[in-house]
Amino acid sequence: MSEFPGKQVNTAILEPWHRTATASVGLYFHFIRLAFLKFLAYRLRYYTGVVSYTVFVSGHYYLYTALFASRVADAQGATIGGLSLSEVITYVAVSWIGRSFYFNNIARDLMRMITEGEIAMQLIKPFHVQTVMMFEAVGESGFRLIMFTLPIMVVIVPLFHIGGPPDSILYLWTFISFCLALVIYSQINFLLGCLAFNMKNIQGVLRAKMVSMDFLTGVVVPFTFFPEWFQRVVEWLPFQGISYIPVTIYLGKRPGDELYAALLLQVAWAVGLFVAGRLVWRISVRHVVVQGG
Amino acid sequence: MEALIKVRDLTKDYRLTRKREGVTGGLVDLVRPRHELLRAVESVSFDIPAGQMVGYIGANGAGKSTTIKMLTGILTPTSGTVTVGGLVPWKQRLQYTRHIGVVFGQRTQLWWDLAVVESFRLLKKIYEVDDATYERQMKLFDELLEVGKYLHQPVRKLSLGQRMRCDLAAALLHRPRVLFLDEPTIGLDVLAKENVRIFLREICEGEGVTVILTTHDLGDIEQLCKRVIIIDKGRVHFDGKLDDLRRRVGRQVRMTVELRDSATSGELASITAGLPVVWEEIEGLRHHAEFNRVEVPGAEVIKRLVNELRVSDLHMAEPGIDEVVREIYRQSGREAS
Numbered sequence: 063m064s065e066f067p068g069k070q071v072n073t074a075i076l077e078p079w080h081r082t083a084t085a086s087v088g089l090y091f092h093f094i095r096l097a098f099l100k101f102l103a104y105r106l107r108y109y110t111g112v113v114s115y116t117v118f119v120s121g122h123y124y125l126y127t128a129l130f131a132s133r134v135a136d137a138q139g140a141t142i143g144g145l146s147l148s149e150v151i152t153y154v155a156v157s158w159i160g161r162s163f164y165f166n167n168i169a170r171d172l173m174r175m176i177t178e179g180e181i182a183m184q185l186i187k188p189f190h191v192q193t194v195m196m197f198e199a200v201g202e203s204g205f206r207l208i209m210f211t212l213p214i215m216v217v218i219v220p221l222f223h224i225g226g227p228p229d230s231i232l233y234l235w236t237f238i239s240f241c242l243a244l245v246i247y248s249q250i251n252f253l254l255g256c257l258a259f260n261m262k263n264i265q266g267v268l269r270a271k272m273v274s275m276d277f278l279t280g281v282v283v284p285f286t287f288f289p290e291w292f293q294r295v296v297e298w299l300p301f302q303g304i305s306y307i308p309v310t311i312y313l314g315k316r317p318g319d320e321l322y323a324a325l326l327l328q329v330a331w332a333v334g335l336f337v338a339g340r341l342v343w344r345i346s347v348r349h350v351v352v353q354g355g
Numbered sequence: 356m357e358a359l360i361k362v363r364d365l366t367k368d369y370r371l372t373r374k375r376e377g378v379t380g381g382l383v384d385l386v387r388p389r390h391e392l393l394r395a396v397e398s399v400s401f402d403i404p405a406g407q408m409v410g411y412i413g414a415n416g417a418g419k420s421t422t423i424k425m426l427t428g429i430l431t432p433t434s435g436t437v438t439v440g441g442l443v444p445w446k447q448r449l450q451y452t453r454h455i456g457v458v459f460g461q462r463t464q465l466w467w468d469l470a471v472v473e474s475f476r477l478l479k480k481i482y483e484v485d486d487a488t489y490e491r492q493m494k495l496f497d498e499l500l501e502v503g504k505y506l507h508q509p510v511r512k513l514s515l516g517q518r519m520r521c522d523l524a525a526a527l528l529h530r531p532r533v534l535f536l537d538e539p540t541i542g543l544d545v546l547a548k549e550n551v552r553i554f555l556r557e558i559c560e561g562e563g564v565t566v567i568l569t570t571h572d573l574g575d576i577e578q579l580c581k582r583v584i585i586i587d588k589g590r591v592h593f594d595g596k597l598d599d600l601r602r603r604v605g606r607q608v609r610m611t612v613e614l615r616d617s618a619t620s621g622e623l624a625s626i627t628a629g630l631p632v633v634w635e636e637i638e639g640l641r642h643h644a645e646f647n648r649v650e651v652p653g654a655e656v657i658k659r660l661v662n663e664l665r666v667s668d669l670h671m672a673e674p675g676i677d678e679v680v681r682e683i684y685r686q687s688g689r690e691a692s
């Protein structure tokens with residue numbers, strides 16, 4: 063190779079490359095800020111969101127009011143599935159307010175990245191794509207909290223006379239629980255997105271997800287309205303940690319240690335799904351076929 | 356000196372699904388999909404010492420991008436080995452990617468929705484570039500690529516040439532030791548191309564960066580790379596100096612001669628009698644002479660001409676390297692058959 067004398071080079075280049083430590087935690091926090099900035103550029107989109115969420119909640123409001131009126135002569139004081147009418151309305155309002163916070167499109171974004179080959183640009187960077195996406199989701203939710211969740215609360219709470227939780231400390235626990243919900247939701251989405259590594263048609267998966275996810279999380283209908291067997295099944299799934307657990311915490315349905323047990327369950331799912339995501343990613347990337355170029 | 360980049364028997368197969376025809380075919384596909392292997396890269400081997408700039412060229416679909424994707428750790432090869440600075444790209448991706456810079460001309464690594472400067476700030480964090488180095492690099496990029504003008508524009512609003520310059524700067528911010536460029540001048544106008552070439556020469560030669568560059572613009576190669584590797588259908592057909600390549604192909608040159616007094620091609624041919632030179636008349640005073648420089652010394656042709664005729668101008672054109680590459684393909688085809 064002496065026929066191609068390289069230029070005089072920095073001798074450091076010739077030293078063996080050391081195994082450098084992987085990206086620091088500080089880096090990942092930077093992604094929170096970036097995601098926040100990114101969504102700020104699209105903030106107009108969220109004003110229409112406020113309207114559509116209010117419409118959703120109104121729909122449920124009238125639906126449940128009518129349901130209670132038809133089921134029991136005296137709607138006041140009656141319960142269905144262990145919830146009174148005002149509790150059901152609160153359940154719906156809080157779960158949609160929560161959804162406005164934890165929602166993201168990681169599955170769709172990741173699938174698009176994989177099918178269009180953009181994933182290549184992530185793989186050439188010294189960071190964990192999964193962790194980056196997680197932190198971006200946190201940034202997005204931070205943005206949503208201010209630009210979306212708060213406006214929705216300002217509209218919905220007085221409109222439907224939504225009361226506070228039985229104990230004001232539950233405000234805090236509900237918020238913490240929704241933060242854990244964000245992690246669970248993101249990681250489920252991440253795992254779904256990874257399906258694009260092995261599947262050609264992912265549109266179907268996305269559509270199925272759209273339909274079933276809100277159902278399984280308990281956003282659409284409280285679990286207690288369902289038959290016993292259904293409730294027993296969802297108890298073993300991670301989805302209840304996304305909406306059902308935080309909302310029932312808000313309603314004060316988890317007295318004493320049950321509150322901590324519920325939060326711990328959320329933590330366990332969050333960690334478990336994160337680890338699963340890391341494993342699936344590691345296996346999938348080995349078989350990745352990047353399109354284009 | 357040990358090579359920085361070592362590639363041995365690198366092979367990549369893509370699995371293609373062959374669709375059957377018709378409705379029944381579609382149903383059969385669901386149950387038993389038909390797969391076919393496409394060998395995009397086949398037993399590619401080469402060594403590149405530190406500080407060298409290598410042109411990796413070949414026709415569309417030759418396997419250039421596939422090779423680059425394996426060298427950058429994006430794709431896992433079907434077989435063969437690659438080590439760069441002792442690391443295996445697809446196995447030690449996180450450590451490895453710290454040391455390399457990558458530009459895929461067709462894509463951007465900048466954050467699409469954000470101002471360019473945000474991407475640079477993020478890259479600074481990602482690669483843990485210290486403040487002093489960051490400032491120095493940004494100043495350099497502004498001098499050579501004029502990226503300063505675009506720093507506060509969102510990436511999606513940049514023109515292709517502007518974006519490419521920013522992408523190059525982004526790939527070099529952390530002063531990588533190895534740079535992989537897959538068609539870095541694609542879609543650029545002549546001036547922008549020239550800027551990019553000058554930039555690459557300054558940065559890479561100055562800092563001793565090892566570069567592998569693919570391109571369809573052979574001007575890139577001529578200006579940047581002393582060494583070329585030519586691949587076709589996934590196999591290496593030539594690996595050596597650009598000059599050797601020209602010599603091996605034979606140097607067919609074309610000389611344009613302008614005379615003061617008109618002469619016919621026949622008269623000119625008699626002057627160069629004994630030398631395999633083909634004359635062609637363009638117009639009374641202008642003629643083309645084609646000959647192979649290996650067989651015919653150009654100086655001899657010129658000497659004979661000026662002795663016999665009054666020559667007002669002489670001009671010699673080297674073959675473009677694309678002709679050279681075509682010739683290599685042709686020769687290898689002949690050897691193979």
Ligand SMILES: Nc1ncnc2c1ncn2[C@@H]1O[C@H](COP(=O)(O)OP(=O)(O)OP(=O)(O)O)[C@@H](O)[C@H]1O
Binds near residue numbers: 353413420
């Ligand atoms: N993701 C993929 N799936 C299946 N086949 C692929 C894929 N990517 C590339 N190929 C095939 O592999 C071969 C080599 O492709 P590659 O992109 O490496 O070529 P290239 O030399 O970069 O070409 P170009 O100059 O057009 O960019 C081609 O025949 C191509 O069709």
Ligand SMILES: [Mg+2]
Binds near residue numbers: 420421
């Ligand atoms: Mg290519």
